[in-house]
Amino acid sequence: MKRSELNEILQDGKDFCERMNFHLPRWAHWSPEDWAQAGPEFDEIRDCQLGWDITDFGKGDYENVGLLLFTIRNGSAVLDEYTKPYCEKLLICGDGQVTPCHYHFDKVEDIICRGGGSLIVQVWNGAEDGSRLDTPVTVNIDAHVYEVEAGAKVELTPGESITLPQYLYHEFWGESAKAGDYVLVGEVSAVNDDERDNRFLDPDVGRFPEIEEDTPPLHLLCNEYPTAG
Numbered sequence: 001m002k003r004s005e006l007n008e009i010l011q012d013g014k015d016f017c018e019r020m021n022f023h024l025p026r027w028a029h030w031s032p033e034d035w036a037q038a039g040p041e042f043d044e045i046r047d048c049q050l051g052w053d054i055t056d057f058g059k060g061d062y063e064n065v066g067l068l069l070f071t072i073r074n075g076s077a078v079l080d081e082y083t084k085p086y087c088e089k090l091l092i093c094g095d096g097q098v099t100p101c102h103y104h105f106d107k108v109e110d111i112i113c114r115g116g117g118s119l120i121v122q123v124w125n126g127a128e129d130g131s132r133l134d135t136p137v138t139v140n141i142d143a144h145v146y147e148v149e150a151g152a153k154v155e156l157t158p159g160e161s162i163t164l165p166q167y168l169y170h171e172f173w174g175e176s177a178k179a180g181d182y183v184l185v186g187e188v189s190a191v192n193d194d195e196r197d198n199r200f201l202d203p204d205v206g207r208f209p210e211i212e213e214d215t216p217p218l219h220l221l222c223n224e225y226p227t228a229g
Contacts, residue, residue: 007218033118040228049222058206068092080122091185093174101171101201110191113156117176124169
């Protein structure tokens with residue numbers, strides 16, 4: 001992805017958060033120059049990869065397959081000094097923009113539709129070997145537990161949420177109230193570990209994009225912070 005494209009995505013996301021009256025931490029708006037001056041007192045942000053995250057899942061088609069995220073808080077699966085056993089994220093889903101089918105080995109998460117339209121979540125049971133099963137799926141929608149068929153599409157309207165346990169394959173996309181706009185989504189979960197805890201059904205899915213530096217960055221992504229001097 002081009003840096004100019006990432007900058008546009010970030011600015012659109014920030015503008016949408018403002019319209020939705022969702023306020024981000026102060027450092028969400030920092031420039032690369034701000035990060036260059038940030039000392040070790042901000043190491044939790046660096047080490048736990050908090051902040052902005054953009055992915056096209058290696059498909060090169062961000063408008064249709066991609067996601068903009070902001071990790072607000074997170075612990076660490078590998079660093080003992082960060083003892084938070086939880087994570088909170090903001091997800092900004094485009095209209096019809098798909099996050100590909102995946103499950104987590106360890107993480108349990110609640111995905112919450114916050115506003116802007118509906119979130120469609122398609123679900124299947126998964127096996128430890130990575131296969132997707134054609135068996136009925138137990139879903140938990142705001143503590144209402146019931147069964148749906150494999151591949152069922154669950155619609156979450158603003159204020160509704162779904163609990164996704166380990167090995168539950170899920171794929172989701174936004175259906176915005178205004179065509180071409182966004183859906184604001186929250187995630188509350190156990191510690192997030194993108195390097196070890198994601199199993200995508202498509203083995204060719206990538207997580208972090210390669211970036212073509214055609215212009216300076218508006219903001220650094222969560223895997224780009226410089227080490228504190």
